[in-house]
Amino acid sequence: MKRPDWAAVVLVLWALLALAAPWLPLQPERIELPAILAPPGAGHWLGADDLGRPVLDRLLAGARVSFLVAAWVVSLSFVFGSLVGSAAAYAGGLWDRLLVLVIDVFMAFPGILLAIALAGLLGPGIDNLVLALTLVGWVGYARLARAQVLSVRQREHVLAAVALGSRMPRIVARHLLPLVSAPLLVEATFGVAAVVVAESGLSFLGLGVQPPDASWGSMIRDGVRYLLVAPHLVLAPGAALFLVVLSVNLLGDRLRDRLDVRANERLQGEGA
Numbered sequence: 001m002k003r004p005d006w007a008a009v010v011l012v013l014w015a016l017l018a019l020a021a022p023w024l025p026l027q028p029e030r031i032e033l034p035a036i037l038a039p040p041g042a043g044h045w046l047g048a049d050d051l052g053r054p055v056l057d058r059l060l061a062g063a064r065v066s067f068l069v070a071a072w073v074v075s076l077s078f079v080f081g082s083l084v085g086s087a088a089a090y091a092g093g094l095w096d097r098l099l100v101l102v103i104d105v106f107m108a109f110p111g112i113l114l115a116i117a118l119a120g121l122l123g124p125g126i127d128n129l130v131l132a133l134t135l136v137g138w139v140g141y142a143r144l145a146r147a148q149v150l151s152v153r154q155r156e157h158v159l160a161a162v163a164l165g166s167r168m169p170r171i172v173a174r175h176l177l178p179l180v181s182a183p184l185l186v187e188a189t190f191g192v193a194a195v196v197v198a199e200s201g202l203s204f205l206g207l208g209v210q211p212p213d214a215s216w217g218s219m220i221r222d223g224v225r226y227l228l229v230a231p232h233l234v235l236a237p238g239a240a241l242f243l244v245v246l247s248v249n250l251l252g253d254r255l256r257d258r259l260d261v262r263a264n265e266r267l268q269g270e271g272a
Contacts, residue, residue, distance in 0.1 A: 007247035014244055017060055018067035028057040029212045037230040047232040055236050058214040065215050070195040073133040078188050081141025086172045089149035106139040119207040129208045144187055148180035182259040189252035193245045216241050
């Protein structure tokens with residue numbers, strides 16, 4: 001009997017709960033003074049926080065925030081970075097050198113510090129958080145797309161498309177991006193984990209999701225003050241964050257191994 005893929009199960013559950021959260025009977029902002037710092041029990045499965053709000057409801061609301069932020073940031077960064085990197089690499093010349101200069105400038109700063117600076121300049125809030133993380137995240141996709149396109153732009157079918165009079169947008173979209181999509185998809189998978197951690201970190205610092213909205217990072221920040229008397233305030237969001245990031249990374253490793261054509265061919269040759 002085939003064993004279940006726990007990483008896929010965790011990610012599917014995360015996505016389903018995040019998408020179904022608006023239709024679930026959640027009350028993450030409901031305050032119950034008698035339930036302040038209540039431990040997990042029948043009334044509150046994961047306990048209550050310092051205002052008597054149910055931790056489980058806030059955990060699910062935070063799952064929706066992290067999922068939506070990751071989806072938007074990775075999608076925008078993937079599309080913009082891939083198109084810019086592919087177009088600059090194919091065009092070459094000044095455009096390619098300019099892109100390399102921009103990438104070098106962004107890569108000179110640690111990504112999380114740059115995201116903190118941008119979030120601080122733009123102000124707190126989910127919209128500004130997505131914008132700040134996207135401005136930081138597109139560089140990795142552009143760098144990878146540029147490197148991949150440089151290695152395939154002299155392929156026969158690309159040269160044939162040029163000879164037939166195809167314009168650069170069509171060549172990039174129809175002939176180059178499909179060839180370099182595999183490593184970009186792997187990069188996007190790992191990017192989901194990075195964005196989830198970044199969103200939680202910025203919310204922990206007060207630069208992301210603002211009260212009374214729930215976020216795993218803000219839940220951990222609020223629970224640190226009561227760690228000795230109510231450890232469930234930190235353990236619940238911390239465990240959720242750990243499971244999601246670990247599952248995404250495991251899925252990314254498997255996707256990378258499956259899309260690695262050379263490694264698969266080598267294994268088949270050894271098996272023969």
